[in-house]
Amino acid sequence: MGKKYSILFDSYHLYHLPQFEPLIKLLSDDERFDIYHSTSREIDKEEYELCVSILKNKPGKLITGKTEQERKSKIKKLNLDVFICGWSRYDIENFVNPRTLVGMIYHGIGIKPSYWLDNHERLDIRFVEGPYRLDQLREKGIRTDLALTGFIKLDELFQKFGINVGSLEKEFKIDSSKKTILFAPTFYPSSVEPLGIQLGKYTKGYNLLIKPHLWTTFKTKFADINHHIQKKIFLDLCKKYDHIHLIPPEWYNIIPFYQISDLLLTEASSTIYEMLALDKPVVVNRFFKLRLSHRVFRKRLYKRRLNEAMEKDILKFCFVANKPRELPEIIEYAFNNVKTKLPAMERYKDKMLYKLDGLAAVRARDNILSRLN
16 A cells, blocks of 8 residues: 545535535545545634534544634644645635645536636646636636546436435425426525515425525625525425425535426526536526615626626526516426527537536546646
8 A cells, every 4th residue: 555645625615515525435435545624614603513513424534623723723734635625715825735736626617707716826726627617717817727527516416326316305395296496596696585485486386495505594694685584585485385395504415406306496506507417407587686786887796796708608508587477487488498408508518517427526536646646
């Protein structure tokens, strides 16, 4: 047995963890690696406690500290071979030594400019989901080494024993006689408030699973939007309608829910491209509750929060609801006409997702090893 390599997965936020899980699972069966985990002390207390409870049950050792400074110190003393992050908007250089290989598996593939704006100078390698994103990063001036691996987060969808569909359907009381809609609103800009309690009426005749973004769950507000209002809407919907089921934060990984759903309902979210992988219809809501500055100066929304060109591209392979009251008709139309979108879906899968073979984590591991040996 040769040298063992130490690798730490820094799930700064809980929603970064699903990006890492296929690689964690792969390396847990690879005797060449010692695995470590950590999460930030600067996130909300409720999120931190849940994240720690989850990471404790992952293969490897959990590194914690009473403060963020203590956490940094402990991690740096490990003298890691590899440090993996899900975003890089923090002082990574204080967690690692000069010899450490620092990689990023970015926490989203959506249409927000943060994809290329978030690129710390200490990064040695980024694992990229598809050729379109690789070209885009280069066009935006990113000089970090890029490895085209495919979308690691999706591996489980393309592995023979990846997801226990029957168990999941039983857990969330899915009526097998109805189609299932997965509503995955982002934290901002969101369509939750414009829809309100009417969402229950609009989705009657289906199972509706609601998977809020974890920032909606753990943060009080974002961009002057009060998340308490959204949370109350979700709870009221579940109380009033038997066909609606709220996915709790303990089920932090959305991937299994794509498998049991027939249609995705969302906004400007990475989930669009994740559901695309399964050739299932996606309905994108184009009505939002916006902060005042974005209502007055719409261009600011595209500068800060959305990429205008990519949002327009979505029209080619998704179905669009421009007003809440259009939703029932658009959902039915999407189910009946998904075949008309399949050619465009195939093109965008090739651009955005590279290979959907369940082996993206293998390609990432092999790339890491090639840099360590």
